Amino acid sequence: MNVYLDNNATTMVDPAVVEAMMPFFSEIYGNPSSLHRYGTASHPAITKAINQMYKAINASDKDDVVFTSCATEANNWVLKSVWIDKILHGEKNHIVTTEIEHPSVLSTCKFLEDQGVKVTYLPVNDQGIVEAHTVRSFITEKTALVSIMWANNETGMIFPIQEIGEICKEKGVLFHTDAVQAVGKIPVDLSVVHVDFLSMSAHKFHGPKGIGALYIRESQKLTPLLHGGEHMGGRRSGTLNVPYIVGMGKAIEIATENIEEKMAAIAAKRDRLEDALLSGLTDVFTVGDRANRTPNTILISIRGVEGEGMLWDLNNALIGASTGSACASEDLEANSVMLAIGADNELAHTGIRLSLSRFTTDAEIDYVIERFESAVSRLRAISSSYAIVQPTAGGAAAECGIHH
Numbered sequence: 001m002n003v004y005l006d007n008n009a010t011t012m013v014d015p016a017v018v019e020a021m022m023p024f025f026s027e028i029y030g031n032p033s034s035l036h037r038y039g040t041a042s043h044p045a046i047t048k049a050i051n052q053m054y055k056a057i058n059a060s061d062k063d064d065v066v067f068t069s070c071a072t073e074a075n076n077w078v079l080k081s082v083w084i085d086k087i088l089h090g091e092k093n094h095i096v097t098t099e100i101e102h103p104s105v106l107s108t109c110k111f112l113e114d115q116g117v118k119v120t121y122l123p124v125n126d127q128g129i130v131e132a133h134t135v136r137s138f139i140t141e142k143t144a145l146v147s148i149m150w151a152n153n154e155t156g157m158i159f160p161i162q163e164i165g166e167i168c169k170e171k172g173v174l175f176h177t178d179a180v181q182a183v184g185k186i187p188v189d190l191s192v193v194h195v196d197f198l199s200m201s202a203h204k205f206h207g208p209k210g211i212g213a214l215y216i217r218e219s220q221k222l223t224p225l226l227h228g229g230e231h232m233g234g235r236r237s238g239t240l241n242v243p244y245i246v247g248m249g250k251a252i253e254i255a256t257e258n259i260e261e262k263m264a265a266i267a268a269k270r271d272r273l274e275d276a277l278l279s280g281l282t283d284v285f286t287v288g289d290r291a292n293r294t295p296n297t298i299l300i301s302i303r304g305v306e307g308e309g310m311l312w313d314l315n316n317a318l319i320g321a322s323t324g325s326a327c328a329s330e331d332l333e334a335n336s337v338m339l340a341i342g343a344d345n346e347l348a349h350t351g352i353r354l355s356l357s358r359f360t361t362d363a364e365i366d367y368v369i370e371r372f373e374s375a376v377s378r379l380r381a382i383s384s385s386y387a388i389v390q391p392t393a394g395g396a397a398a399e400c401g402i403h404h
């Protein structure tokens with residue numbers, strides 16, 4: 001059986017999305033900026049996709065949704081443009097973010113530090129989130145932007161975005177959230193939550209790779225990252241990628257339709273898997289309260305089992321999982337998110353992320369439970385350290401937000 005449990009890295013494109021995209025490759029292929037009928041033929045589809053985006057996040061029609069090449073671009077755009085607008089050409093010099101943002105935010109912040117910007121990387125608590133009052137205490141007169149993810153890609157933990165948004169609004173500070181792991185997984189309602197900028201990526205919710213979007217609140221100015229032919233109202237130049245725009249619209253519509261039901265169905269499978277692994281194995285720990293986690297994600301540590309060894313065994317069983325951020329999995333470093341929440345170095349080397357999707361089946365879960373448990377037994381039997389340093393249950397790990 002093939003089982004793909006790496007849906008926080010990317011997802012299968014929904015066949016209905018592929019079908020919606022197809023005509024825009026070779027039938028309706030004109031440049032939407034052209035004035036002839038070949039160009040204008042795509043306009044209704046683009047309008048439809050934009051409306052699908054607005055509806056999915058409950059944006060106001062005064063707000064902007066601008067398509068980008070990916071969420072990495074959207075994150076770079078916000079950070080670099082706020083730097084240009086408010087720091088190079090303004091009075092501010094400070095950005096607040098967290099220690100566990102996606103590399104597309106963290107590396108951009110490091111770049112901005114090299115340019116002289118002050119960046120505060122807020123530490124997370126034992127649940128892997130930053131509390132709103134912590135954010136408040138680090139905002140100063142000089143703060144231009146707060147950039148905090150809606151949900152974390154490795155743990156699935158959900159940040160208190162509504163409260164953070166209120167604080168930023170009250171303090172008059174711009175607020176950006178990387179919502180890549182939230183949109184399509186949990187409700188994102190911008191009529192209730194105040195954000196100025198929000199990044200999304202289609203391939204995380206069963207759309208195509210290579211397209212993302214940035215939501216921009218009404219009247220927020222943002223210097224373009226890409227200058228050129230004034231596409232998208234001059235906000236982002238480059239010929240519109242019509243098939244992908246259509247695909248992103250269709251994918252977000254499907255993902256957010258009856259989202260509560262979809263969440264419950266995925267959570268039921270996730271919970272069954274998590275309960276089975278926690279009860280079937282000793283010395284395993286999962287990160288973060290389920291109630292405050294995206295419904296598809298488990299980050300599990302297995303004492304005595306290196307994450308990479310476990311991935312190898314799972315891969316041999318045709319199960320695709322991850323040790324954490326896909327971008328970082330080539331080096332054998334400890335999982336930085338686990339270290340940030342207070343796991344010891346050994347536990348942080350043993351984190352395995354299992355991320356489900358709405359296409360995951362019960363039969364797949366049964367198979368994963370069986371193969372996961374046999375892989376752990378095999379690897380522990382050949383582990384030189386496990387038998388010697390086997391800790392007592394409820395040791396240090398239980399105190400750092402890691403649950404049995």
Ligand SMILES: *Cc1c(COP(=O)(O)O)cnc(C)c1O
Binds near residue numbers: 072149151152178181
């Ligand atoms: C995947 C991911 C991104 C990057 O999205 P791309 O569209 O692949 O650039 C950014 N942030 C988070 C939290 C992600 O999970």
